Amino acid sequence: MWSNVLRRVGYALLVIVIVTIGVRGLMSLAPGSIAEVILGEAATPENVAALNSELGLDRPFFVQYFDWALNAVQGDLGVSPISHASVTDAIFQRLPVTLELAVLALAIALLVAIPLAVISASMPNSAVDRAINAVTAVFLSIPAFVAGPVLIYIFAVHLRVLPALGWVPVADGLGPNLRSALLPAIAVALVEIAAFHRVLRADLIGTLREDFVAAARAKGMTRGYVLFRHAFRPSSFSLLTISGLSLARLIGGTIIVEALFVLPGLGQLISTSIMQRDVITVQGVVTFIAVAFVVINMLVDIGYGLIDPRVRRAPGKKRRRAAPASAPAPTEPTPLQDQKEAVSA
Known part of the structure; x- marks a missing residue:
């Protein structure tokens, strides 16, 4: 270990x-x-x-x-020769903006993608499934720097329900803060919605075809209960992985969106520093993002143990005693066997 x-x-x-x-x-x-x-x-x-x-x-x-x-x-990322400010202090001053934008975009993507994937997997190749796939294909093909101006025109210029530019800190009110963060978060989340939907849909369709799901339905369990109780958890491993990696990527990948919506986050800091040739600040911000990416990736690995008991007990269990030569060697239970035992119980 x-x-x-x-x-x-x-x-x-x-x-x-x-x-x-x-x-x-x-x-x-x-x-x-x-x-x-x-x-x-x-x-x-x-x-x-x-x-x-x-x-x-x-x-x-x-x-x-x-x-x-x-x-x-030692924790000292240097001092900017341009602003004469500590790079570490500049990062932590701007981190809340970028972190809130990344977390909000990830939450929006999951809240939209999971129901869409469940609906698609429960009715594969139907008209509803094809329509959802078409919509997510559009989301996947629209980059954030194109989605941003479109969202600004629709919701800020035409409907006038959300602000177009600027940032309101949480200290000035949670409502105004969320209103200022919603459009950039949606612009970032569109591609993530498409990716999450496709991964979870494919895994759910494969799981729903397994024997333990058929056994659960044969016992009279409702379709929704089987879908969420027995099929969703073993189908969520890939979603967990890409969600963690997406959060890490979003922390460092919102440069264009922050510049477009004039948000005082890490993206704006690094873009300004590049234009000023401030190598000390650029290197400090990139180092921080790289560390965040690695740490989140390790937390994703730990998260496997929270949804798969076999991952938790594998390192701590003692090895089984070797079986006699005449007896067949014991085999580790597969995920499907675990699910079948759960259904039988």
């Missing part, structure tokens, strides 16, 4: 190192420099070289990276 945990932590650290090196390398390839941004258009080459030397940007690439990494391990 502990070896597995250590291996996962090692992989996570490797991913973070690769991501941060890649980001710093890409920023170094971009035209211009942060010294030119600070000094402006009237900067001379001598002044730029002097400021680069003062900021330590004239040192070798890996020397700069290792100095930054040593401070980052």
Whole structure:
């Protein structure tokens, strides 16, 4: 067990190192420099070289990276040469906006996708199923930067029921806060709705064809009871996985939406920092997002144990005593066998 945990932590650290090196390398390839941004258009080459030397940007690439990494391990992601503010403080000031947007988008996607998937799976290849598939196909093909302006025109300009731009903090009221976050959350959630619906629909259709479901129906159980009590849980593993990964991706993938709706989140921070060649801030934000992605991915693995008892008891159970040569070796119960035993009980 502990070896597995250590291996996962090692992989996570490797991913973070690769991501941060890649980001710093890409920023170094971009035209211009942060010294030119600070000094402006009237900067001379001598002044730029002097400021680069003062900021330590004239040192070798890996020397700069290792100095930054040593401070980052201690929780110090650096200070922005543009704003002279702590990168860590800037991240935590803007994190609530991005986190609320990502969680709200994920909640909307799940609340819409799960009922649609259940309806589709209960009536496969029917007119209703085909209509739902067509709608989700449209959602899947519309990126957020296209859905955003369309939603603004419909709900803000035409209907005038939601604000088009800006952000209202929770401290100013939960209602106004949710109204300001709803349109960008929907724009982000559309693609997630389509992905969640397709995955859960396919898993539910496969589960409903199993023998233990037929046995449950033969015992007189209602269709809805069988669907939610016996078929939904074993069909939700893939949904759990992509939900966790979607949340991690949304935390770092709302740059365009935050810029479109003028939201003061991490996306706006990183886009502004890229334009200003602020490599310290960009690297700090990307590091934070990479850590969040890895941590959420590990929490998804832990979540398997909450919906599958076999995952919880497998590490703690002692191994069975070896069977005699003449007796057949015991086999581990399959998920379907577990469900059949539950139905029989």
